[in-house]
Every structure is written in C-alpha cells, then in structure tokens.
Amino acid sequence: MAFITLASALVVAAGKNLVRSLFMFFVTLFGLAGLYVLALADFVAVTQIVIYVGGILVLILFAFMLSGKEALNKVSVQADGFISLKNAPALLLAGLFLVIMFNVVFKAQADNLPWVQAAISNQNIMPVNGTGINHIGVNLMTRYLLPFEVISILLMLALVGAAHLSRKPKEDEV
Template sequence: MNMMQALFYLMGCVTLASALTVAFSKNLVRSIFMFFITLFGLAGLYVLALADFVAVTQIVIYVGGILVLILFAFMLSGKEALAAAQEQTNRFINLKNLPSVLLALLFLIVLINVIFKADVANLQWIKEANGVKNVIDVNESMINNIGINLMTRYLLPFEAISILLMLALVGAAHLSRKEDMRG
C-alpha cells in the first residue's frame, strides 16, 4: 500500500465516522461541528482524486456558506426550540418512519445494483468519443477561464445571488427574534 492509498483510507474513514456522528448524535452542537469535519474530509478526498477546483468549491460554498448559515440558524434559535429538539427520544426505526426507511433501502439496493452492473470502460459513447478524439484534455486554462468569467462576465449575477442570500439571512434572523405581539 502506497502513501496515496493510506491517505485515501484515512480520509475516507474520518469522513465516514464524522458523517455517522452527524446522523446519530443527539447533541446539535456536536452534529454541526462534525458536519464541518465531514465537509473538509470530502474536500480532502476531492484533492486526492486530483479535482482541486471541486475541492476549493466544496470549501468555499459548503464550509464557507452553508455551514456558516447553519451555525447562524443554530445561534438564532430560541432556547425552548433547542431544548425540545434535544429531548426527543424517538427511536430511529418505528412505525412512523417505516415508509422512509423502506424507501431508503430501495434506493440503496438500486444504487448497489447500478454500481455492480455498470461497465464504465465499455460504454458505447465513451468508445465513440475516444475513437474520434472528441475528448477534452484538462489543463490550467480551463480553471483560469472559470475564474475570469466569474469575476468579469458573470460578476453581476454573482453579486446579486450574494445579496439575495444575505437578505435571506437577515430575514431569518428577524423572524426568529420576533417577539409575540399578543402578550
């Protein structure tokens, strides 16, 4: 086993263990921070797969954006709602959850079936693309082109989306802190 395989298995185990902790932990704070580790572990797996751009995008969008939004939602939640969420003692598999568990198992069976029956090396469209040399070689100019287009041609939509997300965050904060006007 070489060093890359060892790093892959280490990163995979850390990512899987932290994801399972997120799914099964009753403590919301621990779940949020383990989700942070899960997202960084996925970014590390992308780096090992030589998908640097996807790894950076994973960190910027999910760790930098989504996880911060989750942290804000947690911090802006009322104490009563957090206490009620932590005191739930529902079992994972009960009669109310049976349809969703059966659906998840069905999807797992389909996914495993697709993985074992897929023969990626012998797909017809891949053979045809290789035969006529219709394959795009990865080079540095592709990633540079994405960055240049994002900061020049698509700057206005990029900034509009960021303002929209900021307004959604401010609105969520306002709704969560609104006092009861009847009392």
Template structure:
C-alpha cells in the same frame, strides 16, 4: 496497495461513518460538529480527484460559512429550540422511521446497481479523453486554467450565479430582520 490508496479508503470510510453518525445522532449540536468532519473528509476526497481549488473552496464556504451560520442560528435563536429538540425522540423512533430507512436503502441499492452496471471507468468519452491526453495529472496546476475558463467559456453561468447570490443575500437579510408587525 500503496499509502495513497489506503488514505483514500480511510477518507471514504470517514465520510460514510461520520455522515451516518450525523444521521442517527439525537443531539443536534453533536450532529453539527460531526458534519464538520464529513465536510473535511469530503474536501480530502476532492483532492484525490485532483480538484484542489474545489477542496479549498469547500473548506472556506462550508466550514467557514455554512457551519458557522448554522451554529449562530442556534445560539442567536431561542434556547428552547435546543431543548425541544432533545425531548421529542425518546421512544418509538424506529417504527416511525421504517419508511424512510426503506426508501434510503432501496435508493442505495438502485444507485449501486446502476453504478456497477454502468462501468464508468470504461465509458467511451473517458477512454477518448485518456487517449487525447485530456486527463488532469497530479502535477498539473489547474487554477489559472479554471480562472480563464470562468471568465470566457463559463461567463454566463458565472454572472447568473452572481445575480442569484445577490438575490439570496437580500432575501436572507429581509427574512431575518426583526420586525414584529409583519407576522400579525
């Protein structure tokens, strides 16, 4: 086992462990900061899948955008949001959560079973892709190719996403504005 494989397993473990910490943590702010750790470790895993541009985008959009937005949403909203989160889950938490744990564990078993049965490393199109030298190598620079593809082959989804982003921007600004008479 060389050092790269070791780092990969460490990153995978960090993803799982920090996601579990987020899931079981009672303190909301702590779970958000552990969410940071999960996202950074996931960006590292994207680098291992040779998708460095996606990794950088993950850090910029999630850590720079979504998490700061979540933190601001607390701090700008009422302080009671933070308070009434923490008092509630003091007792009987395990009994109420048994169905959710059951569903999640069963889903995990089904997924793991399906992944192992599918034997993805020996699938036909992956073999063909490896034969045709169509696999990204670690030394390749994929960013120019991605830019060209984004502007030619994937132009329609690109434009659709741009329109949807503008709709989301207008919608979020409309929802978050301060106007009292809207709710009466």
C-alpha cells in the same frame, strides 16, 4: 479519508446531541473536500470549503446560537429510537435508493469510459493544468456575471431576513 467522512456523517445522522452533530458535520464537509483533493478536483475542493464550510455551516451555527432554549430542547428530545415504525417509509426509501445506486455503479462499467482508457494509455498520468479553472473564472466574470450577482444579493437578503426574524421583539413592540 472516506472512512473519516462516512463515520462523521453517521455520527451526524444518528447523534442525539445537536452541538456534537453540528461539529461532526464540520468534519464531514472537510473530509469531503479532502476526497475532492485526492480526486485531483482542486477547484471543487476549494469551493466545498468556501461555500459549504465557510457559508452554509456558519449559517447553521448562527441559527443554532440564535435559537431559543425551548426550541432546542424540543428538537433534541426524541420519543422513539432511530428505527421505529414512524421512520419506516424513510428507511424504505433510503434502502431503495441504496439498491438503485449500487445497481447503477455496478452496471456503469467504469473501466470502459473514454477518459479512463486515455488515463490508462498515458500510464495513469493525468496532467494537472489550470485550463478548467481559468474557463470557470472567465465564464463567471463575463457570461454568468449577472446571475452570479443576483444570487449573491438574494443570499444576502435571506441572511438579513433570517437575522431580522431571529431577533427578540422589544417590549414596546409587543
């Protein structure tokens, strides 16, 4: 699952064809959801599919479909290769983040974390119960209901605004 996720993410990042990159991004997001399922984070996996695959990816797909052919041609034409002097700061920053990430992972001592020790003492049997999901649901529908609804209205307004901006003007309006 990790190989599928990483390989499709590399195709997205290095691909020159926008349509192929968009559909490989779809595979990447589903692969990430599969990794969440394997990590016993079922709620996060379902949220990944509903929010990112169902919402964000569809929004990107609509933006792609509503874009003019001229704009898509300008984006798809790359003058230089992936590794060029123009991309040097971004590649340097990405390398720096990679070094920091590996440093943090190797110094974290994941075997000494309390929940890992508890899993080892329970013979790696982690009971799956619905208490975490129940708490999330109760908090979303009671304590955080107003921010939840405000965010949903804000996202709806952004979608309506994007649809309005993408429509072609009538000849009378020009």
